Amino acid sequence: MARRHRFTGTTAVVGIGATEFSKNSGRSELSLAVEAVAAALEDAGLAPEDVEGLVTFSADTNPEIEVARSLGMGELTFFSRIHYGGGAACATVQQAAMAVNSGVADVVVCYRAFNERSGARFGAGVQGRAPMPTAEAAQFAWYAPHGLLTPASWVAMFAQRYLHVTGATTEDFGRVAVADRKHAATNPAAWFYGKPITLEDHQASRWIVEPLRLLDCCQETDGGQALVVTSLERARHLRRAPAVVRAAAQGSGDQQDMMTSYYRDDLTRLPEMGVVARQLWDTSGLGPEDIQAAVLYDHFTPFVLYQLEELGFCKWGEAKDFVADGHLELQGRLPTNTHGGQLGEAYLHGMNGIAEGVRLVRGTSVNQVPGTEHVVVTAGTGVPTSGLVLGADR
DSSP: OOOOOOOTTTEEEEEEEEEOOOOOOOOHHHHHHHHHHHHHHHHHHHOOOOOOOEEEETOOOOOHHHHHHHTTTTOSSSEEEOSSGGHHHHHHHHEEEEEEETSOOEEEEEEEEEEEETTTGGGSTTOEEEEEEEHHHGGGGGGGGTTTOOOOHHHHHHHHHHHHHHHHHHHHHHHHHHHHHHHHHOOSSTTTTTTTHHHHHHHHHHHEEEEEEEBOOOOOEEEEEEEEEHHHHHHTTTSOOEEEEEEEEEEEEOOOSSOOOSSSSOOOOOOOHHHEEEHHHHSSSSSSSGEEEEEOOSBBBBHHHHHHHTTSSSOOOOOOHHHTTTTTTTTTOBBTTTHHHHHHTSSSSHHHHHHHHHHHHHHHHHHTTTTOOOEEOOOOOOSSSSEEEHHHOO
């Protein structure tokens, strides 16, 4: 049965702000968070004292009260954190939209800031860490003895199975990287601005964990990104055109683990993204045919193919043909990661992807897709995740 989320169509993202994206910021993570939040409020034409709520990731090191005090926000009536790493990205907007719709807070800022390259690196994996007696840490005891120590190795298990079952090749993964880097090459904010790659470059890059090569793996980035959410009614009177929240959803699948859901019957699918996709289409009344552009979480290229299938842009096993036909590029059926994605612009746990979704709806992307009415944005894959459909205010 189709359901309706009350915040859909009544809330909007009205401000976006970011720091520079670097490999060594030389600054504290709090400094990055404060700069990004201040920039988002300036973009929206709001003052710090207008903010009543803050939402971030459980992994973020920047306490809400420190961000609020640093900017002079004053009292807060709402604060919330979302777990599961990059899977939290779109869920921060969902939390903010629910708070606004329920009347708990009128203006809510979502933020994420970290020194992921110069500080604690997610790509380093679990080796060398002291064992912790928690349920989440204990699950890795099943995999670490077999050499599955890093995010790349965890995803490689899925990718190898996908290649075997669907007939895809590593060149199909490479086409995702080529499209992302092509878009990044024309984006001055991207780390790989002016540095496109070819499929030959991808195939020549060194193995990380077969079948993943270096150019299948996203960057590690220092930086911050923030988003301002308020009611659509208020947004219409602010500085920027609103990006209407047409749908927002979270999803966790059966037999869900953190990037290691190997006990499922089928390793060629992402059930958690299927849970999100069904909600996005049911609650918005839209479908894949109504989407003009996409921002798909691309920490590793194989899971972009998985997402195209889970979201219904192509049938199962056909994503390889979809990307081979050039549909991820600007002249294709579904221009994807027009900012360059996490492979090309920056790895901000997906928050910079939401910002690109807003720009596409506003018509201000450096790689603008003409006639954009609706954009789908996804969060981290292989983990409990989330997604958004953003739309123009018509």
